[in-house]
Each structure stands twice: as C-alpha cells, then as structure tokens.
Amino acid sequence: MTNRKLARGVALIGAGMSKFGAFKGKNSRDLFVEAYEEMLQSVDKGFNPADIEMLMVGNYSSDLFEGQGHVAPIMASWVGLSPRAAVRVEDACASAGVALRQGILAIASGLYDIVMVGAVEKMTDLATEKVTDTLATAADATFEIPAGFTFPGFYAAMATAYMHQYGATPETFMQVGIKNHENGSLNEKAQFGAKISTIMEGRRASAAKKGLPIPEWDSELEFLHDDKANPIIAWPMRLYDCSPVSDGAAAVLLVSEELAKKYTDHPIYIVGSGQASDGALHDRDTLTAIPSASEAARQAYEMAGITADDIDLAEVHDCFTVAEVIATEDLGFFKRGEGWKAAEAGETARNGKKPINLSGGLKSKGHPVGASGVGQVVEVWKQLRGQAGPRQIERELQYGLTHNVGGTGQTCVVHIFERRD
Amino acid sequence: MDNQFTSSAYFQFINEKKLMGSRDVHTNEMFLPPRPVNPKTFGTDMEWVEFSGEGTLAAYTIVYIAPTAMIAAGFDRKNPYCAGIVKTKEGPMISAQILGVDVAHPESIQIGMPLQVSYLTRGEGEAQRVFLAFEPKA
Numbered sequence: 001m002t003n004r005k006l007a008r009g010v011a012l013i014g015a016g017m018s019k020f021g022a023f024k025g026k027n028s029r030d031l032f033v034e035a036y037e038e039m040l041q042s043v044d045k046g047f048n049p050a051d052i053e054m055l056m057v058g059n060y061s062s063d064l065f066e067g068q069g070h071v072a073p074i075m076a077s078w079v080g081l082s083p084r085a086a087v088r089v090e091d092a093c094a095s096a097g098v099a100l101r102q103g104i105l106a107i108a109s110g111l112y113d114i115v116m117v118g119a120v121e122k123m124t125d126l127a128t129e130k131v132t133d134t135l136a137t138a139a140d141a142t143f144e145i146p147a148g149f150t151f152p153g154f155y156a157a158m159a160t161a162y163m164h165q166y167g168a169t170p171e172t173f174m175q176v177g178i179k180n181h182e183n184g185s186l187n188e189k190a191q192f193g194a195k196i197s198t199i200m201e202g203r204r205a206s207a208a209k210k211g212l213p214i215p216e217w218d219s220e221l222e223f224l225h226d227d228k229a230n231p232i233i234a235w236p237m238r239l240y241d242c243s244p245v246s247d248g249a250a251a252v253l254l255v256s257e258e259l260a261k262k263y264t265d266h267p268i269y270i271v272g273s274g275q276a277s278d279g280a281l282h283d284r285d286t287l288t289a290i291p292s293a294s295e296a297a298r299q300a301y302e303m304a305g306i307t308a309d310d311i312d313l314a315e316v317h318d319c320f321t322v323a324e325v326i327a328t329e330d331l332g333f334f335k336r337g338e339g340w341k342a343a344e345a346g347e348t349a350r351n352g353k354k355p356i357n358l359s360g361g362l363k364s365k366g367h368p369v370g371a372s373g374v375g376q377v378v379e380v381w382k383q384l385r386g387q388a389g390p391r392q393i394e395r396e397l398q399y400g401l402t403h404n405v406g407g408t409g410q411t412c413v414v415h416i417f418e419r420r421d
Numbered sequence: 422m423d424n425q426f427t428s429s430a431y432f433q434f435i436n437e438k439k440l441m442g443s444r445d446v447h448t449n450e451m452f453l454p455p456r457p458v459n460p461k462t463f464g465t466d467m468e469w470v471e472f473s474g475e476g477t478l479a480a481y482t483i484v485y486i487a488p489t490a491m492i493a494a495g496f497d498r499k500n501p502y503c504a505g506i507v508k509t510k511e512g513p514m515i516s517a518q519i520l521g522v523d524v525a526h527p528e529s530i531q532i533g534m535p536l537q538v539s540y541l542t543r544g545e546g547e548a549q550r551v552f553l554a555f556e557p558k559a
Contacts, residue, residue, distance in 0.1 A: 007524075013449060128486070129486075129487075129488065129489050129492060129541050130489070132486065132487075132488050133488050133489050141452050142454075143428075143515075143516060145488070145490075145553075146490075146516075146552055146553075147504050147505075147516035147517045147518050147553070148484055148487070148491050148502055148504040149482075149490055149504045149516055149541075150484055150486065150487070151439050152482075152484075152486065153482045153484045154482075156482035156483075157480035157481055157482045157504070157505065157506055158480065159482075160480050160481055160482065160532060160534065161480040164533075171525040231485070231498075232483070232485045232501075233486045234482045234483065234484045234486065235483040235485070235501075235527045236482075236527070237482075258499045279460075280516070281506065282506045282514040282515055282516045283513075283514070283518070284514075285508065285544050287479060289556075349556045374458055389549055390447065391472055400492075
C-alpha cells in the first residue's frame, strides 16, 4: 500500500494524566477531569479551554464496565466543552492511540485547528471474571472465544509459539516484568510502582507481621517462579506477566503546526502516524509477530522519513510481557527472533541502547485499556521535553515512538514524535 | 448475493460433527471457518468443503483464570484446560480446546504434535451445543 503525508503538520502543546490504579468512588468523568486539568496546566504559555474546537475520546467499553454508553458528549459536558463535537473512538485497547490519530487527521484536514484528545477507562467496578469477559469481546466472539481463549491465553499462546521458534523461556518474559517494575518505581502515576524486589520484601514483612513462615526467595526470578507468589494465569503467563485491571484517564492537546509556538516554545511535533488492521489470531500467517504492528510502523517511519534506528525511546504495548518482546521486533528495533536476547541483555532497560517503557509500561503503570494509548503519549511528551522527573533519561533525545495494540493485533497504531529545538 | 457461508451454517455442521469450510472454486484455496470472500483475490465463488480433521498444534496455553462460560463448564484454577491454535492439514489455522493433554505439565505438550478433530457437547436442553475440539492423534 502506498503511503501519504498529512496535508498539514500537527503538534502537541500539552499533555496530562490521572494516576492509574483502582479508585473506588471515582468514575470515568471524575478521572477524565483529573487528566484534563493536568493537561491544561502543562501548556507553557497558558491556554484558554474555550479555544478547543472538538473532542476525541478514546474509550473501549464504558458500556460493559460502567453501564454507560455514549461517553464522549458526557466528557465534553463535564469539562465545559458542549456544544463542540465530541466523538468516541473504539478499537479495543488501541482506542486511545486511534483517537489520537483521528484528532491528528481532524486537524490535518483543515476543519479544526485545536483538538483535545482525551481517553478514559474505568474497569475496577466489575469482578475479575466479568472483566475477563469484557476484554474477551475485543477478540472474535464467534470463532475464538468458544475455544476457551482469554486475553492472557492468546498472548500465552503466542509465547509458546515464540519460545518454540526462537528459544526464549518463561524467564525471558519475567525479565521484562522486572525491568518494567523498576521503571515504574520511578513513576508517581503508576498503579504498581514498586520494584519486584520491593514487592518481595513487602511479602516477607507481611508474613512476619502475621506470624506466618517467612518465604525464602534468593532472587526476583525465584519469587516469580513461586506458584503462590506469582500464580499462573494462562501458562506460561503468570500474574507478573500481565498488566493489571486499572482505572485511569489521559489527555493531550493538539494544534496545527503553525499555532504551536503561540502556546509553548517547546512543542512536540507529530511526524509519523500509521495504523493497520487484521483478523483473528488463528487467521494469520504467523503467531510469533503482529503483522498489523509492522505495517503501522512502516507507515509511521515512512511518513517521518526516519528508521527504527533513529528512535531514542519508545512506549510499547506490553499488555503482557511477551507482547513487549514481540513489539520490539515488529517495530524493527531488533531482528526477528532477537528481541528476547536484547531484553535479557538489558538493551531495553533505562540505560540500554533502546529504552522501552520508561513509564513502567502497561505492566507497572497500569492498563486502563481505552486510555493507555494516550497515557503512552504523556510519557513521550515528558521525556522529550526533559520533564520526566526522577525517571528522565539523561541523553540527547529527538524521536520518541508509541505503539498501541488492540486485541491481539486486530488493530495497531504507531506514532512518532519529534523534539526540534 | 445470498451468503450461505454464515457462522450459523458453520455451527450447524459442527452440531452434526462435520468440520466444514469453504473453497474458492477458482484458486482452490480453503478457508476454515468458511469465508464468503477470498481476502487475497476478493473472489466470491465459493463452495462448501469438508476438512479431514487432521492437523498439528501451532500454539497453546493452559488457562487457569477462565471466562464465565468455561467456569460454567466446570473449569477453574484447580481444573485448568488447554486452549490452542491448530494448523489443519489443508492449511488454515483454527482456535479450539485441546483435549487429552497433560495440563499439569505444559512443557510436555509439543508444538507440532499431530492432532485429530474431536467434538464436545456442553449445556442442557435448548442451550445444548457442540464445540469444536482437537485431541492427540491416536
């Protein structure tokens, strides 16, 4: 397929997010307002919200999670944006990334100059099995779900195929979880912002307090092999291989490129955008890659005029640890079958040559599914502007990338961001 | 165009314990579940074709945290099950429960192992339904 350029440039002038976590007593609109307020405060030269011309809302399933459909106008109303057009975008866990893309296209079309892209999901009101059922509606309910597949199950099946083809082991994936928890321990917005070693110490302290036998784990890997501490969800994916059930919201402000400097001396330019779709997992030529991710990345790199080697940092869709390994190959950071070796060698760590998920990723930061894609953008915005606080990486940064997957890759959307000063 | 390659037609065959897909009469490519449109050529001249029911295991998992439908079928953390993707002899891959494997020892389950079709009946009365499954080839 041929690629096309945007009809005009689009820049990011503000970004914010709520804390991700389980928040009893806070619904979607409450979380949305928190993200909105932080987004407004982040605009360097100030911003009048009355200048927003339309609202895109990424949301997967408020209908099933909260019994509330038609959320876009509600969010618009709650932050005072009625009667501006408000559009909900749903592509499963890629809803937010696709909402961002729709906001970009709305500006590139010339119809609007200033668009807010918000994204929100409130998941924790439902019992675990109902959450599992709701997430499963992102798969093919007719031909995949009757086989007994769950989302952890799909990614676990990809993991068995990947291990068989390339020689990775369950420990490979555990290393990804350890790394993302380390990154998340530096993120005050993270749902599980603690290192695995800290979680181990907490378990020991809790056992001691209750007068129970104190568990002996020699290492984080030993803890992660313990069926009690880290139960199997869908073999070989265990609890600490899976992103959590989360509540959260994130929001960004997009403007046409020529307006950007009015609001900030340090806008972040959106230089690449790509999106692709696919059928059921069993309907693909490969189970060890996500073809829609490679295609979305190809489009985004081509639009940006750069290659994978130019990317300084990336937030990738680690809904399960195996997904991060596969993503780093789909995005071209590592060759096929080499991603797991790079992960084990620390190449994707904070100080590695290709830092992945500095925010802690979905694994540690949390995964409010329809909000995650914009949450990723918030991290790239902060890192590229040198505002990531304790987790800021100290190196010259130019290009950041976000990779947001819906389902098992029925949707994938990739964006590339540039700092130009 | 009257589309006869519907999901319900497919599941009616499954109820009769027949594994039926579609075949493009021009290219001979086979599809399971049946597709009304060949995604490579956009061709729509399809006919029903019965699959042999033979295949190999392409990917699998042992599900411990089950969805409600599988909980209703008696599965849970203490009684996990194997879900897999099977590559049929004819080419297409399909999702199915995998029976007759040692779920307590997932490493013993081999990708590439030969499988044959099997069928599961679940539910009572009107809700009774036959599900596609596979098991190791005898």
